[in-house]
Amino acid sequence: MALLIVAPNRDISIWKKIIQENDPELEYYVWPDCERKSEVVAAVAWNHPIGCFQDYPNIELISSMGAGVDHIMKDTTIDPEIKITRIVDSVLTISMTNYVLMAVLNYHKQFFKYQKDKDSKVWHQQVNPEIDLSIGIMGMGVLGQDVALKLNDLGFKVFGYSNTKKIVSRVKSFAGQSEIQAFLNEINMLICMLPLTSSTRGILNLSFFRKMQKGSIIINVARGALLIEEDLLIAIEEGYISSAFLDVFQTEPLPKDHAFWKHPDIFITPHIASVTNPYAAVPQILNNYKRLLNKEPLQNLIDRNKEY
Numbered sequence: 619m620a621l622l623i624v625a626p627n628r629d630i631s632i633w634k635k636i637i638q639e640n641d642p643e644l645e646y647y648v649w650p651d652c653e654r655k656s657e658v659v660a661a662v663a664w665n666h667p668i669g670c671f672q673d674y675p676n677i678e679l680i681s682s683m684g685a686g687v688d689h690i691m692k693d694t695t696i697d698p699e700i701k702i703t704r705i706v707d708s709v710l711t712i713s714m715t716n717y718v719l720m721a722v723l724n725y726h727k728q729f730f731k732y733q734k735d736k737d738s739k740v741w742h743q744q745v746n747p748e749i750d751l752s753i754g755i756m757g758m759g760v761l762g763q764d765v766a767l768k769l770n771d772l773g774f775k776v777f778g779y780s781n782t783k784k785i786v787s788r789v790k791s792f793a794g795q796s797e798i799q800a801f802l803n804e805i806n807m808l809i810c811m812l813p814l815t816s817s818t819r820g821i822l823n824l825s826f827f828r829k830m831q832k833g834s835i836i837i838n839v840a841r842g843a844l845l846i847e848e849d850l851l852i853a854i855e856e857g858y859i860s861s862a863f864l865d866v867f868q869t870e871p872l873p874k875d876h877a878f879w880k881h882p883d884i885f886i887t888p889h890i891a892s893v894t895n896p897y898a899a900v901p902q903i904l905n906n907y908k909r910l911l912n913k914e915p916l917q918n919l920i921d922r923n924k925e926y
């Protein structure tokens with residue numbers, strides 16, 4: 619029995635070191651070097667080449683190296699019976715929440731305006747120095763709920779939107795297509811924390827933006843393909859969106875000639891909102907591997923039908 623790591627273009631030396639420390643006896647291979655393909659029963663993957671698991675006839679489990687599984691789900695050659703797990707980790711959650719708080723507070727305190735004032739040596743004390751934000755979180759999962767609670771603690775009005783209703787202290791919950799307009803009516807800032815699935819791909823599009831209050835702010839920390847990037851530019855021109863704070867993009871790295879680089883109302887970071895900590899991830903992955911071998915229930919298993 620062996621484990622396979624498939625993460626081309628990623629430095630996995632630290633992952634190998636931690637695997638070694640946790641289980642020196644473990645038999646594992648790093649794709650594409652594997653002489654005993656039929657021995658492989660589980661894989662750890664990040665942006666694997668589509669179709670590569672076809673060469674391993676006995677794989678039963680694929681673990682994502684991160685919180686998202688869209689990079690695995692998009693490979694339609696993976697047998698529907700193969701189980702897929704993801705990383706759920708408190709450090710990853712705190713890191714994501716802190717990124718979102720940073721973005722929200724920059725808007726709340728109008729930091730971007732004061733930066734521009736500084737460039738022109740302008741000393742302008744606003745009478746109302748804070749923007750009144752009413753914040754909607756799309757995707758009330760592990761990450762979204764933590765953000766909702768912490769924003770609430772900071773005194774913001776917070777609304778949540780997900781597939782099913784949530785009970786989160788002082789957060790009004792909306793669910794399903796029929797409640798999307800009611801959700802958007804409440805908010806002037808939208809934080810997207812949805813997984814990328816066939817039903818969420820391109821969800822942030824022009825007709826969606828036109829349902830929002832004029833001048834709304836959008837923060838996307840989930841996946842670039844949730845947003846139709848050209849539509850965001852139109853929505854800004856039309857005044858539905860006043861500003862965007864983006865960590866993820868349709869193409870990463872963001873192409874040099876992309877309009878977002880120079881847009882004065884779009885702020886970007888290079889997909890760093892929250893990065894998997896291998897010291898937290900490896901024990902989870904090895905624990906699930908042992909559970910698989912012992913035929914015990916797996917942790918952080920995703921629903922293949924729901925795609926998350």
Ligand code: NDP
Pocket residue numbers: 684685686687714756757758759760761762779780781782783794811812813814815817818839840841865866889890891892893926
């Ligand atoms: P979860 O699976 O815990 O939560 C997903 C949430 O989205 C759930 O509340 C779910 O609803 C909701 N949802 C799913 N589909 C729909 C839909 N069609 N309409 C409405 N709501 C929907 O995911 P996490 O919170 O752990 O992570 C979210 C995403 O964040 C990841 O998939 C990943 O892509 C991204 N991410 C980005 C990082 C970065 O650095 N930029 C780092 C880590 C994660 P319900 O609860 O009802 O099922």
